[in-house]
Amino acid sequence: MHNNSSSHFTSFDGSTLYYQHWASSQNSQPKKAIVLFHRGHEHSGRVAHLVDELNFPEFDFFAWDARGHGHSPGARGDAPSFSACVKDIQYFMQHIEQHYAISSENIAIIAQSVGAVLAATWVHDYAPKLRALCLAAPAFDIKLYVPFAEIGLRAFSKIKTNFFIQSYVKAKMLTHDHARSSSYDQDPLIARAISARVLLGLYDASKRIVQDAYHLYVPTQVLSSGRDFVVFQKPQKQFYERLPHPKKEFHVLEGFYHDTLGELDRDIALQKIHRFIQQCFDEPYQAPQLLNADKIGLSCAVAETLSTPFPAHSIKNKIWQQIKANLKFASRFSTGIKIGEDTGYDSGSTLDFVYRNQPESTQLLGKIIDQQYLNAIGWRGIRIRKQHIEQLLIKYIEKLRQQQHAIHIMDIAAGHGRYILNTISQLPERPSSILLRDYSALNVTAGQKLIHNLELEDIAQFIQADAFDQASLAATTPQPTIVVVSGLYELFNENAQILKSLEGIYQAMQHGGYLIYTGQIWHPQQEFIARALTSHRAGSAWVMRLRAQAEMDALVEHVGFKKVDQCIDEFGIFTVSVAQKLE
Known part of the structure; x- marks a missing residue:
């Protein structure tokens, strides 16, 4: 039996989103949970039946109302962006881990339709240590039926920033279960429209995630409905085929409509999900082995x-x-x-x-x-990355101040140092020290000039130094409490080189300090950059080896840090993460 309650969590922008919690009556340790994500247009109440039907009495269950749905705030069917909804998941999962003491290694996700795309995007972009992922009828490509509909929506969205599209889907197209289709028609919380920006964001994220599913390192089960009038099956198969984890399954449920987990014969689907999750929990969690991804894969x-x-x-x-x-x-x-x-x-x-x-x-x-x-997409992403670095820098300076720590900042490859120095110059209270380093004499000269112009010479210095010199980094004084590594590791292929740099940073940093590091997990212009653009290294080609977020996090955690935070741009290119030195 489960005890049901409802609550709210605060997301990244201060919005409070509604969720339901079904607590297990069993006191099993460690605590385990299943998190449910509803279809587009729906809400947590539409998946509540799964709590009993899945027959997992030892698990807690959680289900949210996505923003713009159910009891959560926002215009119905709308959100600031699709990526904002993905970030909402990150904050929801952090809330579950912190408030209910359930670690991500002991959580499985069951998600359907648009919710499945949100969940898959979150797993790809944020690389959580998740036990299992079950996706039912993921909406990687929606059947709009109108010729050139997507092209038309994109063109009109340039004229009108945002507008709403009414769903053509009737309840009888979703399930053979007459009681469930009737309840859909009568449910006042169903959001029958979807905003253009969310729909187009869904399309963009879907194409990216299907293309780059090679970097989704979680045991995954995909259930595809055989008579789905809402979404196409082909991208579901492409997604599955590219998944790298050996524990993966693809099932076609013949005769099923789109509401896979609300179908008349849904026991067929639920038995498959139950078996898959049970098997994943019968074995200890194993993190993906990615430290040698620079040599094979x-x-x-x-x-x-x-x-x-x-x-x-x-x-x-x-x-x-x-x-x-x-x-x-x-x-x-x-x-x-x-x-x-x-x-x-x-x-x-x-x-x-x-x-x-x-x-x-x-x-x-x-x-x-x-x-x-x-206006190139890569440079737009770079500028968003800069904003994220600045936001996280301010956030963790404040955290350290609350903990009565002195603020000693180091950037090991600062370029001209503009984003660090501009951010610091706007703070009401200056840090105790700033150390900027860079390999280039040109950058050091430009950075020193900027320090002078901003009148920060009393606390800031800029030196020429190698970001991969472990001994030099480890000998830094005073010991930094915040270290920034921005746009550096993405330029170098070898993980051994990155690990030396990270070891030096870890040795230098004070206990409780924070590392802010960037990643580049995907790029739509990777070949153009490699074939046409030159690098700073003696005019050689700029060949980027894209690191999955899971790989980048594995390198950081290998030297002893624990990841605690992350941001990503709306294009899915650049991540900015935070890890803490706890020991």
Whole structure:
């Protein structure tokens, strides 16, 4: 038996979202939980029947009302973005872990339709240590039935920022269970519309997650409804085929409509889910082994392929050589592209131009090129990454102050140091010390000038130093309480090199201090960057090996840190995470 109650949790933007909790009457240790995520348009009450039907008396159950649904706030069917809903999951799961003392290793997720896409995106982007993931009829591609509907929605969304689309789905298209379809029609909490920004965000996230499912390291079961009038089955199969975990299953439930877990014969689906979850909990949790992902696996293979030039006389080589020539030509007019060509597109000078976010060319053509360049999705993501670093820096400075810790900040590869120094200069109380380091004399000179301009010379210094020199980092004085590593590890392939840097940081840092580190888990322009853009390293090609968030976290935790926080941009490219030194 389970005791039901309802409550609220506070999400990242201060919104309080509603959820239900069914507490197990059994006092099993460690505590275990199943978290349920409802379909689009619905709410937690529509999945409440699963608590008894799944027959897991030893588990606590949780189910939320997504923002804009059920008893949670917001316009019905709307949210600030699809990625905001994914971040809501992160805060919901943190709330469960902290408030109910249930660790993520002892949690399984069951999610359906749009809820399944939200859950899969969260697992991919935030890399939780989750025991099992069961996805029923994931809505990776919705059947809109109107030709060119998605194209039309995107075009209209440029004219009108946000608008709502009424669902065409009738209850009889969802389930053969007449009582359930009747209750759907009569339920006043059903949100029958969905906002364009959430729907288009769903499409974008779905394409990314299906494409990059190789980096989702959780035992996963996919249940596909055989007669689904709402979503397509093909991307569900593609997603499943790309999953890397050996414990994975794909089931087609013949004759089932879209409401897989609310179908008349849902016992067939629930028995499969019960068996899968039970088996996952019968064995101890095992974290994915990713420390050698730089030497074997998909990301290694892709980077290796992109590092290999095409044959000199091939058509592909000629195309890329022409693109590189076009960039050289554009650098005659564009300040931004000239900086990239001269110092590398991954250099501190390039990043400083991107952060300034203003066309700086003197000629009209150059200004137009600058603007297009700055609007590239990667640079937009970089600027959001900067905002996230600044937000987390302020947040954890405040945490340390509350704990009566002195604030000693170090950035081991600061570029020009603009985001650190600008943030610090706006604080009501200055930190005790700031140490900025960078390999480039050019960056050090520019950073020292910025320190002077901001009148921070009494607390800040900028030195030329190697971010991978473990001994140099470990000898840092005073011992830092916050260390920032931004945009550095993404530029280097070898994990052994990263581990040396992290070891040095860990040895230097005071107990209770925080590491703020960035990751690049996906990029829609990975091949363009590798084939056309040059790196700061002697003009070589800028070949990025994308690290899954799970891999980046594994490196950080291997040296002794514990991850405590994370942000990601709405495009799913750049993450900013926080880990703490607890021992």
